[in-house]
Amino acid sequence: MATINTLVTETNCPVCAQLSTFRIDFRYGECWMHLYSLGDDLRWGPEKANVGRPEDLRVLVEGYDRICPHCHGRDLNFDISIENNVLTSVAPLRRQPTENGYVVIGD
Numbered sequence: 832m833a834t835i836n837t838l839v840t841e842t843n844c845p846v847c848a849q850l851s852t853f854r855i856d857f858r859y860g861e862c863w864m865h866l867y868s869l870g871d872d873l874r875w876g877p878e879k880a881n882v883g884r885p886e887d888l889r890v891l892v893e894g895y896d897r898i899c900p901h902c903h904g905r906d907l908n909f910d911i912s913i914e915n916n917v918l919t920s921v922a923p924l925r926r927q928p929t930e931n932g933y934v935v936i937g938d
């Protein structure tokens with residue numbers, strides 16, 4: 832059954848810009864409630880459990896947290912960068928979300 836993964840990281844809140852710890856849910860790679868930190872290798876499983884393709888080397892994945900612990904801003908959207916299957920960075924989402932929840936930005 833497809834589910835979500837979570838990236839736990841310190842980053843700047845999209846609303847108040849304060850550095851806080853966020854739990855950012857996303858759907859990419861093997862979606863099986865994996866818990867990630869920045870710098871981790873993305874995990875891939877059997878084809879049915881995967882979103883996206885491991886051969887796409889540079890991908891931006893949309894992520895979501897419910898609330899900022901600092902300003903209590905809600906429905907926070909992030910952009911998670913994945914390069915060579917490593918979660919490399921996260922930033923506030925500054926583009927239109929896609930239907931897939933991710934966008935491949937090239938090899």
Ligand SMILES: [Zn+2]
Binds near residue numbers: 846848849899903904
């Ligand atoms: Zn905030």
